[in-house]
Amino acid sequence: MVTRIYRSILLRIYLNWLPALLVFSVLPYHTAMACSVYGKGWGSKWDNPVWPNSATITWSFMTPGVGLGAAAPPSWSGVNTLGSNGPGDLRKIIDTVHGTGAFDAAVRRAFDTWAAAANLQFQEVADQGGDFGTVTQPDIRIGAFSFSVGDLSGAAGFGPPGDDVNFPDPLSGDIAFNDMNNFNIDPGSEGAPLQTGPGGLYLNDIEGLLLHEIGHTLGIGHSSVPDAVLCGYQSPQFNGSACDYTRVNRVLSADDLQAVRNIYGPAPPPDGDLSFDCFVDAADAILANRIVLGLLAPNAAQLTRGDVAPLVTGTPVPDGQINIADLLIILQKGVGQVEF
Numbered sequence: 227m228v229t230r231i232y233r234s235i236l237l238r239i240y241l242n243w244l245p246a247l248l249v250f251s252v253l254p255y256h257t258a259m260a261c262s263v264y265g266k267g268w269g270s271k272w273d274n275p276v277w278p279n280s281a282t283i284t285w286s287f288m289t290p291g292v293g294l295g296a297a298a299p300p301s302w303s304g305v306n307t308l309g310s311n312g313p314g315d316l317r318k319i320i321d322t323v324h325g326t327g328a329f330d331a332a333v334r335r336a337f338d339t340w341a342a343a344a345n346l347q348f349q350e351v352a353d354q355g356g357d358f359g360t361v362t363q364p365d366i367r368i369g370a371f372s373f374s375v376g377d378l379s380g381a382a383g384f385g386p387p388g389d390d391v392n393f394p395d396p397l398s399g400d401i402a403f404n405d406m407n408n409f410n411i412d413p414g415s416e417g418a419p420l421q422t423g424p425g426g427l428y429l430n431d432i433e434g435l436l437l438h439e440i441g442h443t444l445g446i447g448h449s450s451v452p453d454a455v456l457c458g459y460q461s462p463q464f465n466g467s468a469c470d471y472t473r474v475n476r477v478l479s480a481d482d483l484q485a486v487r488n489i490y491g492p493a494p495p496p497d498g499d500l501s502f503d504c505f506v507d508a509a510d511a512i513l514a515n516r517i518v519l520g521l522l523a524p525n526a527a528q529l530t531r532g533d534v535a536p537l538v539t540g541t542p543v544p545d546g547q548i549n550i551a552d553l554l555i556i557l558q559k560g561v562g563q564v565e566f
C-alpha cells in the first residue's frame with residue numbers, strides 16, 4: 227500500500243515536472259506571435275484577403291461609456307452599457323442570474339466554437355477605447371447600445387474589412403447588443419425550446435445569438451437553412467420567418483461550416499499546437515500537462531489541435547480526449563522525434 231502511494235506520488239511529480247525539465251533543457255521556446263502577417267483591407271475577410279486562408283483575429287469588450295460613431299446605424303442611441311455596472315449592464319444582468327463570469331464565459335464559448343470549425347484563431351485583448359465604428363483595433367469589439375424602439379433585434383454584427391460600401395473598415399467587426407432587449411443563458415441543451423420571460427417575451431440566448439453575430443463579423447451572410455446558426459433575412463421571399471429562432475442553437479450546421487471553411491479553410495488537423503503560435507514547443511507541453519492533470523479545461527479549439535494520440539503510421543488519429551498519450555507525443559514532436 228505504502229509502495230503504491232509512493233509510486234503514485236512519484237508518478238505525479240514525474241508528470242508535473244517532466245515537461246518543465248524538458249523546457250529548460252531541450253525544447254525550443256517561441257514567444258507568442260500571430261501566424262499571419264498579411265495586411266488587412268483588400269478582401270472581405272480578415273488577414274490575407276484570398277479565400278480560403280487562415281486568420282488571426284483580435285477581439286475585446288468595448289470600453290464602457292463609449293459612444294456611437296457616425297458610421298453606426300442612425301436609429302441607435304446611447305452609450306455602451308456593457309460593463310458599465312449600471313442597471314442596463316448586460317453582463318451584470320446575466321451574472322446576477324447565472325453567477326459571476328457567466329456572461330463572459332458564454333461569449334468565449336461562442337468564439338471557441340468558430341475557432342474549432344475553421345482555420346481561425348481568436349485572441350482576446352484589452353479594448354483601446356473609441357466610439358462604436360470609429361477604430362480598427364481590436365478587430366472585433368463587443369458593446370451594447372439602444373436600438374430604435376420596437377426593434378426586436380437582439381444584436382448586430384458588421385462584416386470584415388474589404389467591403390467598403392457596407393462595412394467601412396472602422397465599423398468592421400463591431401458587434402452591438404440591443405440593450406433594450408431581453409437576454410438569457412438558456413438552460414436547455416441543443417434543440418430545446420428557448421425559455422420565454424415575463425409576458426412571453428422572447429429571450430435571446432447569449433451564446434447562440436453571438437455565434438450568429440460573430441459569423442457576420444467573419445464575413446458570412448444569412449442562410450436559408452432553418453437550423454443554420456446564420457439563418458436570417460435574405461429577401462422578402464425568405465424573410466427569416468422560416469428560421470428556427472425558437473430553439474437553442476449553439477451547434478454550427480453543415481451549412482455554417484461550409485460557409486466559414488470556404489473563407490478561412492478547414493481547421494488544421496491535430497498538430498499539438500495548443501498555444502496557437504504556429505510552433506509545437508514548451509508552451510504546448512506545459513498546456514497539455516495542465517490539461518492532463520485536470521488543472522486546465524481545454525477549449526474546443528485546443529481539443530481539436532491537441533488530440534494527437536494515438537499516432538497510426540505517423541498520423542494522429544484523435545480519440546476525443548487529451549491525455550498522457552497526447553502529452554508524450556507533443557513532447558516528442560517538440561524535440562523533433564516525430565513529425566506530422
Ligand SMILES: [Zn+2]
Nearest residue numbers: 438442448458
Ligand atoms: Zn444576422
